[in-house]
Amino acid sequence: MRFVKHILQLLGLHRSWLTLLALGAAAAFFWWEFATMRAERDRYRQWADVVCASAGSPFAPAPKSKLKPGDQCKAEVAALARFRTDQARLTVELLARVSRERDGKIDRDLAIAARSARAAAQAAQDMEKANAALQGDHVDPAWFAALNRLAGLQP
Amino acid sequence: MWILPGLLLSTALPGCSHKPIETTPPPPVAIEVRDTPPADLLRCPERPAGIPAGLSASIPAPARQALIDLAAAYRSTVDQLERLIGWHRSADPCRPPAP
Numbered sequence: 001m002r003f004v005k006h007i008l009q010l011l012g013l014h015r016s017w018l019t020l021l022a023l024g025a026a027a028a029f030f031w032w033e034f035a036t037m038r039a040e041r042d043r044y045r046q047w048a049d050v051v052c053a054s055a056g057s058p059f060a061p062a063p064k065s066k067l068k069p070g071d072q073c074k075a076e077v078a079a080l081a082r083f084r085t086d087q088a089r090l091t092v093e094l095l096a097r098v099s100r101e102r103d104g105k106i107d108r109d110l111a112i113a114a115r116s117a118r119a120a121a122q123a124a125q126d127m128e129k130a131n132a133a134l135q136g137d138h139v140d141p142a143w144f145a146a147l148n149r150l151a152g153l154q155p
Numbered sequence: 156m157w158i159l160p161g162l163l164l165s166t167a168l169p170g171c172s173h174k175p176i177e178t179t180p181p182p183p184v185a186i187e188v189r190d191t192p193p194a195d196l197l198r199c200p201e202r203p204a205g206i207p208a209g210l211s212a213s214i215p216a217p218a219r220q221a222l223i224d225l226a227a228a229y230r231s232t233v234d235q236l237e238r239l240i241g242w243h244r245s246a247d248p249c250r251p252p253a254p
Binding site: 075144 | 175176178179180181182183185187202203204206209210211212214222225226227229231233237238242247250
């Protein structure tokens with residue numbers, strides 16, 4: 001108890017010095033905070049300058065412009081992001097359309113190939129029959145007609 | 156008495172509306188590259204007239220077989236060419252119209 005009383009008495013004796021010390025500490029703290037914030041602000045400003053320069057528009061507004069600093073840059077960055085999205089969407093849509101068209105071409109080609117193969121097989125069969133029906137080396141009009149059909153020609 | 160402030164507001168408030176900021180990115184473009192062969196390569200082959208009807212002849216077997224092979228090869232080549240042309244054109248262009 002006596003010890004606490006002693007401490008309080010000591011504080012009372014040096015109150016002005018202690019107040020000054022506390023104010024100094026607070027000032028040092030605020031100065032340090034302010035310096036840190038200013039350094040961070042400068043770093044972010046530099047970062048914004050770099051980003052805006054990459055986007056093709058300075059962070060600071062043009063002279064006589066009513067825009068706030070960064071407004072034009074923000075719009076540019078947003079437009080670039082939109083451009084990238086739209087470009088990717090267009091490309092994917094185009095690829096999908098070309099892929100669908102190609103599927104259609106494959107189907108059409110398969111149909112043409114099947115029809116040609118059927119006709120060729122039928123003509124080859126007819127030719128074989130006509131060739132087998134010959135007597136010796138004498139070739140009749142039916143054989144020539146089968147040959148025309150085999151070649152796909154009109155007599 | 157509210158007419159004048161109303162008129163003033165009606166002229167002043169549109170100025171507060173959001174104006175879009177003009178930007179420079181180009182409009183997105185996607186172009187399909189069509190590697191179509193030259194038009195003369197896509198012309199349908201003209202088939203010659205065949206052997207006239209009603210002919211008779213004496214042809215030895217090896218020559219007959221060669222004629223048959225030639226005819227089959229010609230048909231195969233023309234069919235393949237027409238398929239190739241059909242691949243690059245929109246429809247089945249070399250098919251003769253149905254009678």
